[in-house]
Amino acid sequence: MHPENLKKLLAAVQKGEIGIDTAVEKLRHMPFKDLGFVKVDTHRNLRKGCPEVIYCEGKQVADIRRIFKELARHNENVIATRAVAGVYRAVKKDFKSASYDERARIITLIQNPVEKKGLVIVVSAGTSDIPVAEEAAITAELLGAKTERLYDVGVAGIHRLLAHAEVLQKANVLVVVAGMEGALPSVVGGLVDKTVIAVPTSIGYGAHFGGVAPLLSMLNSCASGVVVVNIDNGFGAGYAAGLVNRLANRI
Numbered sequence: 001m002h003p004e005n006l007k008k009l010l011a012a013v014q015k016g017e018i019g020i021d022t023a024v025e026k027l028r029h030m031p032f033k034d035l036g037f038v039k040v041d042t043h044r045n046l047r048k049g050c051p052e053v054i055y056c057e058g059k060q061v062a063d064i065r066r067i068f069k070e071l072a073r074h075n076e077n078v079i080a081t082r083a084v085a086g087v088y089r090a091v092k093k094d095f096k097s098a099s100y101d102e103r104a105r106i107i108t109l110i111q112n113p114v115e116k117k118g119l120v121i122v123v124s125a126g127t128s129d130i131p132v133a134e135e136a137a138i139t140a141e142l143l144g145a146k147t148e149r150l151y152d153v154g155v156a157g158i159h160r161l162l163a164h165a166e167v168l169q170k171a172n173v174l175v176v177v178a179g180m181e182g183a184l185p186s187v188v189g190g191l192v193d194k195t196v197i198a199v200p201t202s203i204g205y206g207a208h209f210g211g212v213a214p215l216l217s218m219l220n221s222c223a224s225g226v227v228v229v230n231i232d233n234g235f236g237a238g239y240a241a242g243l244v245n246r247l248a249n250r251i
Helices: 003-014 020-027 043-049 061-073 086-092 126-144 184-187 205-218 234-250
Strands: 052-057 078-081 099-101 106-109 117-122 145-150 175-176 194-198 227-228
Touching: 052 061, 061 078, 061 106, 078 126, 078 205, 086 099, 086 106, 106 126, 117 126, 117 234, 126 145, 126 175, 126 194, 126 234, 145 234, 175 184, 175 234, 184 194, 184 205, 184 227, 194 205, 194 234, 205 227
Parallel strands: 052 078, 117 145, 117 175, 175 194, 194 227
Antiparallel strands: 078 106, 099 106
């Protein structure tokens, strides 16, 4: 149940517009809704400030549609990650206002617009890293963060990054996405006094090992304040950045 719906429900009870039994019936499904093949967490927005997110890879399209409908029924913003175009077309049949970012592979249905505050800057080393960077940026925005993108500023042409050194300092938190040898987060970490969330990507040649090489480089960063998420995990980085940004705005 969305927090605003819960407030309305409690207000209706206080005014005597509905009885306790009716309110209890409405709250029965608040923790989760069991659809048989999945237990949809309808309580997550109250606990964490963001509704449950649908990870689409490995799921049947029909199952994704059912989960999507259940979350939407509770007046939640619905987010589906790693979604291919076919999944979007199926969801669009049910929700005309749903939108799709093909590069980030994210479907969104915004039923409760979120005010954007603070600043998360998402940095990519190369253009091949942009899909993961966009997944991070859109996720952070959905958690209420203003975002700026700074793309194609990798260490192969470090002057491109240094030209934006003042911009980097304005962020509450930065997400830095890089493949190949994964050096960029260390460089950014040496320039700013903010948390840097490093994202290794699976972009690179043979000994890159599908992202293991930049993952290890980032884990071994000599720059303080660099933390690392898993390979290609733009969603995880964007979510963490959104939470850090939210805390920064409370201070």
